[in-house]
Amino acid sequence: MQDLNIAVLGAGVIGITTAVELQKQFRNAKINVIADKFGEDTTSAVAAGIFRPGTGFMGPSKDITQKWVNDSYYYWDDIRRSVEGPNAGVAEISGYLFSSEFKEIVKNHYLEKLLPIYRRTTEEELKLCKGDWKYGTFFTTVVTQNSYYLPWSTKKFLAAGGNILEKKVNYFSDVANDYNVVVNCTGLGAKALCSDNQLVPIRGQVIKVKAPWIKTFFYGNYDTYILPGLDSVTLGGTRQYESYDKSVNKYDGLSIKERCEEFVPSLRGAEVIAHKVGLRPHRTPVRVEKEVLNLNGNKVNIVHNYGHGGYGVTTAPGTSLYAVGLVKEMLMGNCKL
Ligand SMILES: Cc1cc2nc3c(=O)[nH]c(=O)nc-3n(C[C@H](O)[C@H](O)[C@H](O)COP(=O)(O)OP(=O)(O)OC[C@H]3O[C@@H](n4cnc5c(N)ncnc54)[C@H](O)[C@@H]3O)c2cc1C
Numbered sequence: 001m002q003d004l005n006i007a008v009l010g011a012g013v014i015g016i017t018t019a020v021e022l023q024k025q026f027r028n029a030k031i032n033v034i035a036d037k038f039g040e041d042t043t044s045a046v047a048a049g050i051f052r053p054g055t056g057f058m059g060p061s062k063d064i065t066q067k068w069v070n071d072s073y074y075y076w077d078d079i080r081r082s083v084e085g086p087n088a089g090v091a092e093i094s095g096y097l098f099s100s101e102f103k104e105i106v107k108n109h110y111l112e113k114l115l116p117i118y119r120r121t122t123e124e125e126l127k128l129c130k131g132d133w134k135y136g137t138f139f140t141t142v143v144t145q146n147s148y149y150l151p152w153s154t155k156k157f158l159a160a161g162g163n164i165l166e167k168k169v170n171y172f173s174d175v176a177n178d179y180n181v182v183v184n185c186t187g188l189g190a191k192a193l194c195s196d197n198q199l200v201p202i203r204g205q206v207i208k209v210k211a212p213w214i215k216t217f218f219y220g221n222y223d224t225y226i227l228p229g230l231d232s233v234t235l236g237g238t239r240q241y242e243s244y245d246k247s248v249n250k251y252d253g254l255s256i257k258e259r260c261e262e263f264v265p266s267l268r269g270a271e272v273i274a275h276k277v278g279l280r281p282h283r284t285p286v287r288v289e290k291e292v293l294n295l296n297g298n299k300v301n302i303v304h305n306y307g308h309g310g311y312g313v314t315t316a317p318g319t320s321l322y323a324v325g326l327v328k329e330m331l332m333g334n335c336k337l
Contacts, residue, residue, distance in 0.1 A: 004029040010185035011035035012044035018320040036168040046278030048227035048234035049144040049313040068318030075317035076142045089148025094140040095217030098133040106137040145229040176300040188281040190306040201279035203243035205252040207235040209270035224259040235260040248275045283307025
């Protein structure tokens, strides 16, 4: 029987979560994570990390997508309940989603049956923040701060015998010969790697501030949000479709500050830690599927896991478990499992 070698391309929240799950299910495999950017340099590090899939988030079918969401929630919540929760950057959080115009915006079909606390706001709660709020939802969920989670899970991966290689992969043929299967978790990098025109960036700019008095999250109109993490609060934001601009825009920053301070005036005293920009890898449907590539007569097994848009932290565990299942299907009968 031959040894089993698996490559995971990408070291963001999707790649690292997938690599850790592969280790659990293929105990004798040699697993390499290959990426050109790590930690703070990834899109994952820009995210606030709240567990809240958008209503438009979609996998191959409604049932599979709901399973991804459910599996993800239980995965994060198990870490949150464990002694490792604070080290992993996973915590419980409650808050409000308000709208002054649209009833539909405050309803989330993925969350209403899943979260233990999910309800419409009362009339009194609609007056908690400045603004003419007509509709609202209150819910309790989890938040994962990637400045903790990525190092924590990377340490786990290395301790269990995993390897990390720093390298840009321009073509699958660069790595094809060395691995039984390649799991592609390259986020927006998959656009070039797979010539995937369905994958587009949605640019997001945020401000990370120190405001330990903010314990509740708030979403308001026009992408205005205030999301507390473990040791910082993320103020947002922007959603600019097909913008590839990774630089901080001064005017976006001013607009975010003004909108958030208007919404929650106590933020006026908050110390700014950093302005950050990330390009959300948006694709409908999110691509978690098998592909056998024929490269000059050599067959290469690929499992794709990319295109999570603004919900990659939310759904990393569920999509990773699904991707690991696909790896199993591809390898069945070929290698020592
Ligand atoms: C402002 C903002 C706020 C957000 N807030 C939230 C939130 O609250 N909740 C939520 O769930 N999501 C949120 N997101 C979305 C989330 O950040 C993304 O969905 C997630 O980070 C995608 O993870 P990823 O691992 O696919 O991509 P990335 O983090 O971009 O990682 C991709 C990895 O692939 C590697 N790579 C790419 N191409 C190559 C190549 N050719 N060769 C080698 N390596 C390669 C990169 O180096 C990197 O390691 C937010 C995003 C933004 C921008």
